[in-house]
Amino acid sequence: xxxxxxxxxxxxxxxxxxxxxxxxxxxxxxxxxxxxxxxxxxxxxxxxxxxxxxxxxxxxxxxxxxxxxxxxxxxxxxxxxxxxxxxxxxxxxxxxxxxxxxxxxxxxxxxxxxxxxxxxxxxxxxxxxxxxxxxxxxxxxxxxxxxxxxxxxxxxxxxxxxxxxxxxxxxxxxxxxxxxxxxxxxxxxxxxxxxxxxxxxxxxxxxxxxxxxxxxxxxxxxxxxxxxxxxxxxxxxxxxxxxxxxxxxxxxxxxxxxxxxxxxxxxxxxxxxxxxxxxxxxxxxxxxxxxxxxxxxxxxxxxxxxxxxxxxxxxxxxxxxxxxxxxxxxxxxxxxxxxxxxxxxxxxxxxxxxxxxxxxxxxxxxxxxxxxxxxxxxxxxxxxxxxxxxxxxxxxxxxxxxxxxxxxxxxxxxxxxxxxxxxxxxxxxxxxxxxxxxxxxxxxxxxxxxxxxxxxxxxxxxxxxxxxxxxxxxxx
Ligand code: URA
Numbered sequence: 001x002x003x004x005x006x007x008x009x010x011x012x013x014x015x016x017x018x019x020x021x022x023x024x025x026x027x028x029x030x031x032x033x034x035x036x037x038x039x040x041x042x043x044x045x046x047x048x049x050x051x052x053x054x055x056x057x058x059x060x061x062x063x064x065x066x067x068x069x070x071x072x073x074x075x076x077x078x079x080x081x082x083x084x085x086x087x088x089x090x091x092x093x094x095x096x097x098x099x100x101x102x103x104x105x106x107x108x109x110x111x112x113x114x115x116x117x118x119x120x121x122x123x124x125x126x127x128x129x130x131x132x133x134x135x136x137x138x139x140x141x142x143x144x145x146x147x148x149x150x151x152x153x154x155x156x157x158x159x160x161x162x163x164x165x166x167x168x169x170x171x172x173x174x175x176x177x178x179x180x181x182x183x184x185x186x187x188x189x190x191x192x193x194x195x196x197x198x199x200x201x202x203x204x205x206x207x208x209x210x211x212x213x214x215x216x217x218x219x220x221x222x223x224x225x226x227x228x229x230x231x232x233x234x235x236x237x238x239x240x241x242x243x244x245x246x247x248x249x250x251x252x253x254x255x256x257x258x259x260x261x262x263x264x265x266x267x268x269x270x271x272x273x274x275x276x277x278x279x280x281x282x283x284x285x286x287x288x289x290x291x292x293x294x295x296x297x298x299x300x301x302x303x304x305x306x307x308x309x310x311x312x313x314x315x316x317x318x319x320x321x322x323x324x325x326x327x328x329x330x331x332x333x334x335x336x337x338x339x340x341x342x343x344x345x346x347x348x349x350x351x352x353x354x355x356x357x358x359x360x361x362x363x364x365x366x367x368x369x370x371x372x373x374x375x376x377x378x379x380x381x382x383x384x385x386x387x388x389x390x391x392x393x394x395x396x397x398x399x400x401x402x403x404x405x406x407x408x409x410x411x412x413x414x415x416x417x418x419x420x421x422x423x424x425x426x427x428x429x430x431x432x433x434x435x436x437x438x439x440x441x442x443x444x445x446x447x448x449x450x451x452x453x454x455x456x457x458x459x460x461x462x463x464x465x466x467x468x469x470x471x472x473x474x475x476x
Contacts, residue, residue, distance in 0.1 A: 001033055003047045006078065008037045008173060009151065009184045012070045016063075019082050020056055029086050034078035036148070058088060061095050068110040071148045080106055101428070108429075112475045116147045121156050123228045126166060127193040136179070139166040142190050142231055148172050151184055158182050225474070287394060291364060296387040299365035299380070304329045309360025309395050317357040317473055318401035320392065322410040322443060326375050329366035334359050339445040343407075346444070346459055350466035358399045362414035363388045385414050396436070403473045404436060405466075408443025427465060429472060437476075439469040 004022070006014045015034075022032065066081050074080070084102050088094055095103055120143060130138025139161075143150075150168065154175040157168065167176045174185050291306045300306065307324040310333060319335075327337030335343055347354055362385055368375035380388070392414055396404075406412045413419035415438055416430060425440045432438060442465075447458050 001046070002027070002031060003033045003035065004078075005038060005047065006034065006036045008148075008186070011036055011148070011151070012067055015070050015078055015081070016066065019066075019085055022082070023056055023085060023089070029079060029083040032079065032082065034082070035075075036078070058085065059092065059095055062088060065095075065106055065110055067152075068113045069106055071113050071152055072109040073147045074109055077109060080109075104429070108472075108475070113147050113149060115475055116145050117149045117153045117156075119225075119228065120145050120149055120153050121160075123232060124157070124168060125232050126161075129193065130165065137164045139164060140169065140191055140193055141166070142169050142193060144171060144227065144231070150175050154182055154184070287391075287398065291391055294364065294391070296390060297365075297384045299363070299367050299384055302368070303365040305332050306364045307332055307334055307361065307366075308364065308391075309334060309358055311354075311358035311360075311399075312356065313358075313399055315356060315358035315399055316402040316476075317352075317405060317469075318396065318399055318403075319354075319357050319359045319405045319407065320411040320415065321359075321361045321407050322445075323361050323363035323380055324366045325377060325445075326366065326368070329375075334361055338448055339443070342448060342459075343444040346463045347466055350463045350470065352466050352470055357405075358395070358401060360392065360395055362392055362410045364391055380410060382413070385410060389414050396434075401436065402476050403469065404432075404438040405469050406438045406440050408446065411443070412440060427468065437472070439465070439472060441465040441469070 004018055006018070062085065066085075069077050069081055080102065084094070084106060087102065094100060097103060124141045124143050126139035126141045128137060129140045130136075150170050150173045154168070154177075157166065157175070158177055161177070162180070165178050167174060169188055169191055171190075172187055174188050176183050176185060288308050291308050294300060294306055303324075307328050309318075311318075321335060321339075324334060325337045325339065328334055328340070334340070344354055363380040365388075366375070367378045367380050367384065369378055370376075404415065406415050409419040409422045412422060412425070415432060422440070422442065426442060428440055429437045430440060442458075442462060444462070447455060447462060450458050
């Protein structure tokens with residue numbers, strides 16, 4: 001095993017040169033350990049002296065991909081890139097293969113870096129630190145990105161703020177633009193930056209663009225995650241503005257002119273779709289009422305009631321299980337029995353707020369076999385899953401989630417038409433015909449059936465699936 005150490009500044013060029021030379025020398029991906037900086041060197045891997053040379057050509061798309069992925073915080077990013085480069089030797093078209101898990105993962109990493117860079121360009125807030133009367137004004141900012149993006153993003157600030165001197169400090173590196181020259185340097189401790197006049201401007205601007213009638217905390221936080229708030233002057237206002245949003249929205253409504261503005265139709269349409277779950281259809285019935293009368297398959301005969309999904313009609317995440325169990329059948333609510341309680345416990349640990357997700361099942365009636373006083377769960381068959389897809393499709397059309405969490409083989413079958421290889425597909429993202437991504441995981445009742453000795457480990461794995469799904473949702 002050989003260790004390749006890349007510098008913290010100029011990482012992309014160094015990775016590219018090393019990868020070229022290693023590939024030309026025929027050194028296999030599995031024989032290499034990559035790292036950025038001297039940090040946590042692996043003592044068992046001998047350092048590899050820098051190699052030079054290696055004249056190879058690679059598809060343009062690969063270079064663009066690598067140029068983005070090298071800044072990701074995934075410790076395996078260099079190895080993943082090199083493994084793909086290696087595979088490209090024998091399959092030049094591999095990059096176009098959307099089904100290839102290696103390519104899909106690298107594309108995902110590139111997208112996450114892209115989003116992080118975008119957030120940096122939007123959320124860096126400079127404070128003036130020099131003499132305001134000086135020829136060139138001097139500013140500084142502190143920023144905490146999720147990935148190592150200062151180097152590739154600094155040129156954006158050069159273009160945007162080329163007429164002033166500035167420094168951006170991050171926990172990883174710092175960038176300085178002084179007298180027209182950009183340089184990168186090792187990290188410096190977080191500077192104590194003063195409030196300046198620009199902060200008041202930001203606050204005024206933010207207060208003016210804030211529309212209390214349209215406050216959507218979830219959407220706000222998706223765009224501007226909380227971790228950026230403490231470096232942004234305007235965010236100090238958020239708690240107070242959100243707390244008073246209702247009252248301000250009411251005042252606005254009372255003060256509004258009674259004639260509908262031109263845009264009224266579009267606004268009404270949006271409100272209408274927000275309330276689609278409760279809205280009657282052409283026949284005057286809500287989705288819930290229609291479902292209660294469902295006779296598409298015989299399961300309704302023995303069940304107490306149909307169990308519809310529940311959750312916000314504009315939820316970003318939809319969670320799909322199999323079918324209601326005994327408790328769900330009696331209460332009319334999904335995931336309230338033992339499997340639901342286990343799910344809630346693990347979800348809370350994973351930071352997934354169930355109330356912000358839309359939770360439903362592939363099949364809406366409880367299928368069971370009576371045994372004495374007990375009702376024993378029976379898995380729904382293919383026909384029942386297929387008949388019930390009608391309702392799941394209606395829920396999907398109404399909610400239009402950004403991501404669906406498919407729990408177990410029945411959910412997977414209903415969503416993709418194929419229930420095979422659940423454990424192999426677990427942890428992966430699949431894309432439905434309408435473009436909605438689904439994250440595949442096991443069903444919580446599978447965990448309930450495991451012996452105690454295996455259960456802890458399996459729960460931890462389930463928790464990590466939920467975390468991964470949330471991180472993916474955040475990156476969308
Ligand atoms: N199992 C499911 O799949 N759904 C429920 O609602 C309860 C248990």
